Each structure stands twice: as C-alpha cells, then as structure tokens.
Amino acid sequence: MxxxxxxxxxxxxxxxxxxxxxxxxxxxxxxxxxxxxxxxxxxxxxxxxxxxxxxxxxxxxxxxxxxxxxxxxxxxxxxxxxxxxxxxxxxxxxxxxxxxxxxxxxxxxxxxxxxxxxxxxxxxxxxxxxxxxxxxxxxxxxxxxxxxxxxxxxxxxxWSYNIKSNLYARLFLYDKAIPQLKSEIAELIKNPKRDSLIVPSAYNDLGFYYAMNNQIDSAYHYYTLALQKAETAIKKSDFETYNRLSGVVKGNIAVLKIRQNDYKTAVSLLEEDAAIGIKNNDNNSGTIKSIILLSGCNIHLKNYVEAQKNIAKIEELMPKGISPETKVGYYKAKAELLKFQNNKDEAYAYYEKAFRLSDSINSVKQRLLLAGNDILYQLEQKDNVIEKQQSDIDRKEKGILYIVAMALGIILITTLYYLRNSRKKRKEIEQKNNLISAKNDTIKESLAEKEMLLKEIHHRVKNNLQIISGILELQNLNISDENAKIILKEGQARIQSIALIHKTLYQSENFSKVPFQSYLTELVQAIQDTYRNAQLKIDTIINANAIELSINTAIPLSLIINEIVTNCFKHAFIGRNHGTITINLSKEDAIYKLTIHDNGNGLPADFNPKTLHSIGFDLIQGLSRQLEGTFDWKNENGTTITIIFKDTIS
Known part of the structure; x- marks a missing residue:
C-alpha cells in the first residue's frame, strides 16, 4: 500500500x-x-x-x-x-x-x-x-x-489556547505554527487553572507540526515528551484518559515509522492504538482509520494473511457507522490487498468505488459550501436589520442630546471659541490617520486574498495532476503488455514530479520560487518507494541548500532529475547489493550547475545519447536545450551527468 x-x-x-x-x-x-x-x-x-x-x-x-x-x-x-x-x-x-x-x-x-x-x-x-x-x-x-x-x-x-497556531497549520505554514504553539504552551504552563490533560495534548500537537515540517527528530522528541507529561500528570488519577492519549501519541509515532519504512515497529504501535479504540467503542471511524494503516504496513511486510485479518476486522466494524472519508480509505486498502493477491479485476472495482465515493464527497462539500454561503448571507442580513433598528434609536437619543448640548453651548460659547481652531486641526489629523489606517487594512486584506488565491490555484493544479496519475494507475491494471505498463508507469512518475512542484509552491511562503532542497528530498523519496528492491540498498545524498528556482525552470529541471534518478535506480546497480546516488545543485553568479553521480556499473563504452533513440535521454537533452543549458556525461567510478543552465524568469 x-x-x-x-x-x-x-x-x-x-x-x-x-x-x-x-x-x-x-x-x-x-x-x-x-x-x-x-x-x-x-x-x-x-x-x-x-x-x-x-x-x-x-x-x-x-x-x-x-x-x-x-x-x-x-x-x-x-x-x-x-x-x-x-x-x-x-x-x-x-x-x-x-x-x-x-x-x-x-x-x-x-x-x-x-x-x-x-x-x-x-x-x-x-x-x-x-x-x-x-x-x-x-x-x-x-x-x-x-x-x-x-x-x-x-x-x-x-482550551482555545492554540487558535493562532492552528490557523497557521491550516495554511500549511508550519514554520510559523511551531514557534506560535511553543509560546502558547509557555503561557499554558504559567496558568494555574489548566487541567492535567492540556499540556500533554499540546506537546502532541507540537510533535505533529514538526512531523509535517519534515523535522523528524524534533517530532519524536515532542511525542516522547507528551507521553512523559501524560504519565506524570494523569496516569494515576485517570488511567483511562492516559491510556487513550498514550494510544494517540503512539499512533502518531507509528506514522513517522511508516514514513521511515520501519513497518515492523509501526505495526506494534498501531495494534496497541487500534485495541484501545475497539475497547472504548466511541470513535468507530477513528479505529478503522488506524486499522487501515495497519493493513498497509502488513502489505509492505508481505504479511498478506495479517492484512486480510485487518480488512476483515474493518468489515466487522463498518456496520456500526463510519464517515464517507473513512469508507474511501477502506476501499483503497481493500484494493491494495487484492492487487497483491493478483486479483486485479476485483482490485480495479474497489479502486473505482473509492474514486466515485471521493468524487461524491467533493460534490457534497461543494453543495454544503454554497448552502453555507446562503445562510451566512441571511445572517448578515439579520445583522443589518438589527443595526438599522439600533441606528434609529441612536438618532432619537442624539436629538435629545442635541437640545441639551445647545443649552450648554450658550454657557460654553466663549471657551469653545478659543478651543475651536486647535480642535479642528486635531480632528483633521485624526481623519487622515483613520484614512491611512483604512487604506493599509485594505491593502493587507487584498494581499492576503491574493496569497490565498495563488495557494488555491497551485493546490488545484496538483489535485488535477494527481487525478490524471490515478486514471493512469487504473488503466495500468487493465493492461497485460509489460512494455506498455512500464511506459504508463514512467508517465505517472513524470506527472507526479510536476504535481510535486505545485504542492511545494502552495506549502511555501514564496509562491514564485521552488525551494529545491525540500522538493528534491520528497521527489527522490517517491522514486525510491516506486523502485524499492529488498535485495538492494541505495543511499541518496542531496545538496541543494538555499537554491530556489522559478516555476518555468523548476518544471523542466524536475523532469530531467526524475529521468536521471529513475535510470539510476533501474539500471545503475544491477548485480549489486548496495549503491549511492549523489545530487548536487549549486549556483555561481547567474549560472546553475546540476551534477548527478552514481557509483554503479557505469554507461557502456560506446554510449552516445544522440544515437541512442531513448525517450528518456531525448527528453533530458531536449529539456536541457529548453533551459539554454549544456548536457554532459562521463564514466568515472560509476556515471556522472552534468547539466549547466540559467534560471528562466519569464
């Protein structure tokens, strides 16, 4: 899975x-x-x-x-x-x-x-x-x-202490969510009115934000701290609550283990979390989601009998009621197991169920959003009616006050004469300040709206590319020709490399530049997951710190890297049990240099990409020319490919 x-x-x-x-x-x-x-x-x-x-x-x-x-x-x-x-x-x-x-x-x-x-x-x-x-x-x-x-x-x-950090997290700004949550936790610790559960829960959230920011060591640290705080604060006084929180944190740790491909450790953690959910019987969808993860781990470990038991347990729990999103997860887990059991037709049927239900969920959400906007409009109309009624009352009160003010004015007329000029100037200054403040607020709001729109655009492009990739995956299940399956798989990989560019952009604060260190880390991990071989261990080293490129450069460059690294995984280490791939991306003045080296078997002595008639190398050379760059290769302790190019701004 x-x-x-x-x-x-x-x-x-x-x-x-x-x-x-x-x-x-x-x-x-x-x-x-x-x-x-x-x-x-x-x-x-x-x-x-x-x-x-x-x-x-x-x-x-x-x-x-x-x-x-x-x-x-x-x-x-x-x-x-x-x-x-x-x-x-x-x-x-x-x-x-x-x-x-x-x-x-x-x-x-x-x-x-x-x-x-x-x-x-x-x-x-x-x-x-x-x-x-x-x-x-x-x-x-x-x-x-x-x-x-x-x-x-x-x-x-x-319990609303984390509203600001949660808002940053909703916008995928984990770099801002982390320090904000730390300051909120510091305030909680000072507050004598806090209950015993809130601080351990907050540390669990902090671990979650670090995990989403790919700071794995920090995530483990705060999950461990959450367990320690919970054991000290609530284990003796309320063991059941402690047990639940412990299961939650261990479930989070299990997800980290999955990301690190440590499926055996993840299995034991998820089994404990699922057992707690089944015992308490108050969050059926949550328990099933945990077992879905467990099924995926067992599939990766080739424990298909255990994975079948997990699916059976899910089907036993489903009649008690689950959310539609959870049912989508069940369909996908079932399809994955059937695929590994070589039951491709039934697997395809479950993939199709998942696809249709997911599409239905999105349609329902859109209808609810439209209905919600209508209700919110009605609420605003009610507010306007109330404000008008209050305004009428205020006008009547002002009329009475005006009469009183006129009487007092006769007494104070002399004093007001001397104060009028200074008051007039002060009022003009206040009006100008208010006008400037209102303009600043409008500018800030406009900038925030534009940032949200850019984020949404990149998010939708990424989703559309993933839908295309999913359609190719469904098509792949119905093709028996292995060459055609390989071509479709390579096409999927190229689409995913572009989708990853848009995902990196909408999770970034700068929508015009792609941070390549984090992008390459995720791209290489995806390729490694696709071509993983239990008998071959391949280490990857990525050096692209502080390199940010425009989207017009990032997309062709990502396709080039995808082709080269994929070829390394597929061909460079045949007959070996260990290898290393090194990717360096550096900049000198306005010139960028990409070097990809593997210590594998090397290219054939008569290798010439111009006469090779390979789609992959044709694509690499064509995209290098698009970047106005040069393409070179050499055999030395393996293979080294070098591409020198400029960043295309427009």
Missing part, C-alpha cells in the same frame, strides 16, 4: 482528535438523563473537551431538546448559558452554520448585556466555526476583536 504525504497528513490529523474521556459512555449518558433543565447544562459544562468530543452524537441529538424546557426559558441568564453550550455542541459536531446562528443570537440579544468574558466566549466560538469553514478573512477580523478584549483584561478560554 502506498503512503502519500497527503494520506499520512489526514491520518495524523485524525490522531490529533481521538483522545477520549475518562468515563464510560453509559456512565455519562445515564448521569445526563437523570438531570433536569439547567442542571443538564451544568453537567455538560463540567465535562472536559475530549469527553464532549467522544459523545458528540449523543449531545447533538439530545441537547437541542432543552430549548423548550420551562426552567431554562424562564430565566434570561439560563437561556444565554444554554445557548453557549448548544453552540459548542454544534461546533464539536462540525455543524458550523448552526453554531454561528446560535452565537449570533447571543450577540444580537439587546435584552441581555454581555460581560467582557461572555463576549470573549462568543468571539472564540465564532472564530472556531469560521476557521472550520476556511473563511480566513473573517477569522482575521475576529482575531483583532479578541486582541482588543484581551487588552481590557478579559479572560481567554483555556
């Missing part, structure tokens, strides 16, 4: 959300049902965030029924308190539009004066919902309002 970074990211994200509670489901549900009215709200408020997440379906079904409870309806304070809890229930269930609607009702209730603390809770709730809807411009505006309240001394909800 192939583990793309996109798949691993999704599963890592799942591990971040699976920490459960310290009580059984029956215990919490029974306790809730024994309460009445506002006591049910109080019971819900005392649960920790992970308990609320674990029983999101139960509260989503039962909590809205309290809207007709007479005890709550008879007291304004109780109504507001209930609405805060209801908005959180909707947010945890990911029904963001309902959550926003309830919070807006609280915000626009003119019969109730919100305290600074309550106003903070409204803003934080809106912030979470708009963030989940990817409405980042609105999140930025709310962040500014929150900052003003914090300056006034309003307390910030403890």
């Amino acid at each position: 192939s583990f793309s970074l996109k798949n691993i990211f999704s599963l890592l994200l799942f591990f971040q959300l699976c920490v459960g509670n310290g009580q059984t489901a029956d215990k919490i549900k029974t306790a809730y049902q024994t309460k009445n009215g506002i006591d049910k709200v109080a019971f819900y408020e005392k649960l920790n965030l992970n308990q609320k997440r674990a029983y999101r379906d139960f509260f989503y079904l039962n909590f809205p029924k309290l809207s007709s409870d007479e005890q709550i309806k008879s007291n304004k304070k109780a109504i507001i308190r209930y609405k805060f809890a209801l908005a959180e229930v909707y947010n945890i269930k990911e029904d963001e539009l309902k959550s926003i609607e309830v919070l807006k009702e609280i915000q626009n209730d003119k019969d109730y004066k919100l305290s600074d603390s309550e106003n903070m809770n409204v803003l934080v709730g809106l912030q979470k919902s708009y963030l989940n809807l990817n409405l980042y411009s609105t999140v930025f505006k709310i962040n500014a309002e929150i900052a003003q309240l914090r300056k006034k001394g309003a307390s910030f909800p403890l």
Whole structure:
C-alpha cells in the first residue's frame, strides 16, 4: 500500500482528535438523563473537551431538546448559558452554520448585556466555526476583536489556547505554527487553572507540526515528551484518559515509522492504538482509520494473511457507522490487498468505488459550501436589520442630546471659541490617520486574498495532476503488455514530479520560487518507494541548500532529475547489493550547475545519447536545450551527468 504525504497528513490529523474521556459512555449518558433543565447544562459544562468530543452524537441529538424546557426559558441568564453550550455542541459536531446562528443570537440579544468574558466566549466560538469553514478573512477580523478584549483584561478560554497556531497549520505554514504553539504552551504552563490533560495534548500537537515540517527528530522528541507529561500528570488519577492519549501519541509515532519504512515497529504501535479504540467503542471511524494503516504496513511486510485479518476486522466494524472519508480509505486498502493477491479485476472495482465515493464527497462539500454561503448571507442580513433598528434609536437619543448640548453651548460659547481652531486641526489629523489606517487594512486584506488565491490555484493544479496519475494507475491494471505498463508507469512518475512542484509552491511562503532542497528530498523519496528492491540498498545524498528556482525552470529541471534518478535506480546497480546516488545543485553568479553521480556499473563504452533513440535521454537533452543549458556525461567510478543552465524568469 502506498503512503502519500497527503494520506499520512489526514491520518495524523485524525490522531490529533481521538483522545477520549475518562468515563464510560453509559456512565455519562445515564448521569445526563437523570438531570433536569439547567442542571443538564451544568453537567455538560463540567465535562472536559475530549469527553464532549467522544459523545458528540449523543449531545447533538439530545441537547437541542432543552430549548423548550420551562426552567431554562424562564430565566434570561439560563437561556444565554444554554445557548453557549448548544453552540459548542454544534461546533464539536462540525455543524458550523448552526453554531454561528446560535452565537449570533447571543450577540444580537439587546435584552441581555454581555460581560467582557461572555463576549470573549462568543468571539472564540465564532472564530472556531469560521476557521472550520476556511473563511480566513473573517477569522482575521475576529482575531483583532479578541486582541482588543484581551487588552481590557478579559479572560481567554483555556482550551482555545492554540487558535493562532492552528490557523497557521491550516495554511500549511508550519514554520510559523511551531514557534506560535511553543509560546502558547509557555503561557499554558504559567496558568494555574489548566487541567492535567492540556499540556500533554499540546506537546502532541507540537510533535505533529514538526512531523509535517519534515523535522523528524524534533517530532519524536515532542511525542516522547507528551507521553512523559501524560504519565506524570494523569496516569494515576485517570488511567483511562492516559491510556487513550498514550494510544494517540503512539499512533502518531507509528506514522513517522511508516514514513521511515520501519513497518515492523509501526505495526506494534498501531495494534496497541487500534485495541484501545475497539475497547472504548466511541470513535468507530477513528479505529478503522488506524486499522487501515495497519493493513498497509502488513502489505509492505508481505504479511498478506495479517492484512486480510485487518480488512476483515474493518468489515466487522463498518456496520456500526463510519464517515464517507473513512469508507474511501477502506476501499483503497481493500484494493491494495487484492492487487497483491493478483486479483486485479476485483482490485480495479474497489479502486473505482473509492474514486466515485471521493468524487461524491467533493460534490457534497461543494453543495454544503454554497448552502453555507446562503445562510451566512441571511445572517448578515439579520445583522443589518438589527443595526438599522439600533441606528434609529441612536438618532432619537442624539436629538435629545442635541437640545441639551445647545443649552450648554450658550454657557460654553466663549471657551469653545478659543478651543475651536486647535480642535479642528486635531480632528483633521485624526481623519487622515483613520484614512491611512483604512487604506493599509485594505491593502493587507487584498494581499492576503491574493496569497490565498495563488495557494488555491497551485493546490488545484496538483489535485488535477494527481487525478490524471490515478486514471493512469487504473488503466495500468487493465493492461497485460509489460512494455506498455512500464511506459504508463514512467508517465505517472513524470506527472507526479510536476504535481510535486505545485504542492511545494502552495506549502511555501514564496509562491514564485521552488525551494529545491525540500522538493528534491520528497521527489527522490517517491522514486525510491516506486523502485524499492529488498535485495538492494541505495543511499541518496542531496545538496541543494538555499537554491530556489522559478516555476518555468523548476518544471523542466524536475523532469530531467526524475529521468536521471529513475535510470539510476533501474539500471545503475544491477548485480549489486548496495549503491549511492549523489545530487548536487549549486549556483555561481547567474549560472546553475546540476551534477548527478552514481557509483554503479557505469554507461557502456560506446554510449552516445544522440544515437541512442531513448525517450528518456531525448527528453533530458531536449529539456536541457529548453533551459539554454549544456548536457554532459562521463564514466568515472560509476556515471556522472552534468547539466549547466540559467534560471528562466519569464
């Protein structure tokens, strides 16, 4: 089974959300049902965030029924308190539009004066919902309002400590998310009101961000620190919660092991995590995702019997209900196993199911987004009506104040005469400052929108290229001619090398330049996964630090590197059990030099690419000319290919 970074990211994200509670489901549900009215709200408020997440379906079904409870309806304070809890229930269930609607009702209730603390809770709730809807411009505006309240001394909800770092992570800006989360953790440690679970969870998140930033050693460090903190803080007092968190962190470590091809270690970690999920029986989709990973590891280890057992366990758990995204993962895992069992027709059928369901999920999301925009528009219209009503009241009050001011003006006329000139100048300065500030805000907002659009463009191009690659993979399953299969596989590799360029760009802060050290690391890893040979160990050395190239240069150069490195893996080390490939990309003045060397068998003595009639070498030479570069090769302790070129800016 192939583990793309996109798949691993999704599963890592799942591990971040699976920490459960310290009580059984029956215990919490029974306790809730024994309460009445506002006591049910109080019971819900005392649960920790992970308990609320674990029983999101139960509260989503039962909590809205309290809207007709007479005890709550008879007291304004109780109504507001209930609405805060209801908005959180909707947010945890990911029904963001309902959550926003309830919070807006609280915000626009003119019969109730919100305290600074309550106003903070409204803003934080809106912030979470708009963030989940990817409405980042609105999140930025709310962040500014929150900052003003914090300056006034309003307390910030403890479990919302990571909103800023989470926002950076959503935008794939892990270099910014990491220091931001570290500063948030430092504030948590100073806060005596924190609960015992929050710091270990935060270190787990920090490990996740390092993992997504390809800083593996740091990721391991913080995952280990999360386990240590959890053992000290909660193991004795709440072993079940500790056990769940331990499973989550070990699941995250398992994903790192998968990325390092250490499938045996990953299997033991995933088995422990899956066992915890099956025992607690409160996150069926999460448990199945863990077993999907486990199946992939067993396929890589050629433990097909164990992989079959994993698939059987998934099929046993599926009737209890899973998300459509999880079902897509199951179809792909099933198809991978069938492919390795040489059941290509059935494998193709499951790949097709996965493709169709994934397409259906995207269509549903688009419809929900359109519906969401319509509801958000209606909410804004309601806000406008309320603002107009308030404006009418303000005008009447201003009329009364005007009469009083006229009376006072007769008394103060002499004083105002002397102050008028200085006041007029001060007002002009304030107006100019406000105008400059408004223009700056508009410029910042416009820049942010353009950055988001560029990121989306690169993201969509990458997705479209991956769809083409997937179609080629499906076509490959139905072809028996081995030469044709090889040609399709090479075509896929070339498409993936271009898709990787666009992925690197949308994860980068600079959308016009491709950072080649990280790009080459990921490209070579993908080629190595494709041509992996258990009897041959190939080491790769990449030196391209500080080299950034425009997309017009990066795409042909990536195709050249893909062709050369692929040839190294396929042909350079035949009859050997070890080899090394070295890639150097350097710059002197405006000239770039690419050197790729392998210590393999070398090229034939009569090798001449001009008479070879090879598609690969024709492509390398043609793309070198496109870069206005030179192409050279030599046999010396293996093969060395050198390409000298310039960066094409436009």
